[in-house]
Amino acid sequence: MPALPQDRVSSGSPPETPAGGASSGAGYNQPQQLSSSAKTRFRTSSSALADGAFRALVVACALAVLAIVGLILFELITQSRLSLHKFGLSFLRKTIWDPVVEDFGALPFIYGTVVSSLVALIIAVPLSVGTALFLTEICPRQIRAVLSVCVELLAGIPSVIYGLWGIFVLVPFMRYYVEPFLARYFAWTGLFGGPKIGFGMLAAGTVIAIMILPIIASISREVIVAVPRQQREAALALGATKWEMLRIAVLRNARPGIMGAVILGLGRAFGETMAVTMVIGNRGEIARSLFAPGDTLASVIANQFAEATGDVYLSALVEMGLVLFALTLVVNALAGLLVWSVTRGMPARSLA
Amino acid sequence: MPDLTTHDISWSRRCKNYLALGTITAGALVVTVPLFLILGTVIYRGIGGLNLDFFTQLPKPVGETGGGVANALAGSLMILGLASLIGVPLGVGTGIFLAEYGRNRYGNVVRFTADVLNGVPSIVIGMTAYAIVVLKQGHFSLTAGSVALGIMMIPIVSRTTEEVLLLVPHPIREAALGLGIAQWRTTLSVVLPSAKGGIITGILLAFARIAGETAPLLFTSLGNDYWNFRLDQPTAALPVQIFKYATSPYDDWHSKAWTGALVLITMILLTTVAFRLVTSRGVRESG
Secondary structure, X not given: OOOOOHHHHOOOOOOOOOOOOOOOXXXXXXXXXOOHHHHHOOOOHHHHHHHHHHHHHHHHHHHHXXXXXXXXXXXXXXXXXXXXXXXXXXXXXXXXXXXXXOEEOOHHHHHHHHHHHHHHHHHHHHHHHHHHXXXXXXXXXXXXXXXXXXXXXXXXXXXXXXXHHHHHHHHHHHHHHHHXXXXXXXXXXXXXXXXXXXXXXXXXXHHHHHHHHHHHHHHHHHHHHOOOHHHHHHHHHOXXXXXXXXXXXXXXXXXXXXXXXXXXXXXXXXXXOHHHHHHOOOOOOOOOOOOOOOOOHHHHHHHHOOOOOOHHHHHHHHHHHHHHHHHHHHHHHHHHHHHHHHHOOOOHHHHO | OOOOOOOOOOHHHHHHHHHHHHHHHHXXXXXXXXXXXXXXXXXXXXXXXXOHHHHHOOEOOOOOOOEXXXXXXXHHHHHHHHHHHHHHHHHHHHHHHHHHHOOOHXXXXXXXXXXXXXXXXXXXXXXXXXXXXXXXXXXXXXXXXHHHHHHHHHHHHHHHHHHHHHHOOHHHHHHHHHOOOXXXXXXXXXXXXXXXXXXXXXXXXXXXXXXXXXXXXXXXXXXXXXXXXXXXXXXOOHHHHHHHHHOOOOHHHHHHHHHHHHHHHHHHHHHHHHHHHHHXXXXXXXX
């Protein structure tokens, strides 16, 4: 099974039957809670005590999860208090970043996060949806196993190694081949101007694209598998070619779920830190050209947090973390809802 | 599905069909290219620096050749070990809660929160660990790094634990309860053992995921050029060391970064392979 994505699929509102309710069709796999009288009637008091203790223990674990998320939010807000107080909402639209005079604005970094992630999506979405379609609908069984292992391995490579590879392989390749090519044929778009140094938005977007490919591919795959077989058969019976069938029956039905997968990938892209830090060039300025170096919320935190001196400086960096947290929260919730709307009720994997 | 449509379709539709299917296939193959490129480069550039010194020596200062990353390897293992001590019990406990007691509104809240936690960027978790450990202690430390990584483990472990516990057939629980065994013993000595393989899978998965994490360690465990075995002192970790070497201007350090990457990737792949072995055995047992 693909490793990373499942643990996110049902964020949103998971489709479990409520306790004690009739588990329609779920059969024996859905543990129902026994009514408390049935549980305790034949029990001695000591084992009832032990039951209570065990229950309290696992409830404590669950509460710890709630507490941790609460704590993250709490710490982000209290630690960024100074900056929140001093800059207010202007923090989000100022482009200045000057530790010396302690004046900070996050706009270039928000811009960098969004643009590098969008570049990544433009590259990754067609490839990963294609991979998902290929794996579920086209490829022969033997190749399927190999290819899905490859995709899984891609998800297992640590960010810092993508960054290392980015610095020494991807960046030179961008500088000597990709950027001259783009500058020559697509300069009219205005996106590919300026010095060709390799480090920059484009390189960052490309690395992020490779990193979010697996997650988009494997969730799209689950969503595609969840499309009822009858839809495919109906399309074929009406005389559709395979591609027409995929387009009419599969992609159309899976569209919201694939959108969810894409948005989930976007959430991942927003938070991506190390690889981006290593190839984006680290300059907090807004430039139109994708060749220009930039900075993201995550990369500026990675670069400056450990060395930040001054309370306002530190708290401005924490506020960037808060902005990043809020961005990913919204994006992930939206994605979970969309994926759930397609796979709802059915654990997609059991249909595979 | 039998393809009944190969004749009597117009030339243009047939062309479009082959073109689209071909593009999809090509796209899927392109996806594997970066994997082989990255693995290939890491092996090619990393294998030269692989020797005993790399695993047993401390880093040498710039300009001196030789030396290794022994302290970073040890530091990584300690951080990961301590992180597992935090993440595994909490994760498994939460998973048990979700599967055995959480088929209700409260469970949904916890499930949703765990998903939120899973989506929090690792660097933000690092900041939190900085705030709750480093600021309180007054300096960067091994503990702070472990707290950050441990928090990251929880949602992964809890999700897999819940999933495999739900796969344990309900009649098994009923049989145990029917024999008069208390519910907590049923969970601990009947349900958990039959789901053991799956839970170990989840733990390995989480382990592989956090083993390469760098961002949350940057300002928690920080790094260290010497040995450290104390919980309250800055500690070197392999991913952070790779980052430091990779972004340095020295060729010797670059080659160290590649060798470090090779070691790290091998470690993670071995864990993943172990994970696959455990899962495939689990499937055979239950199927």
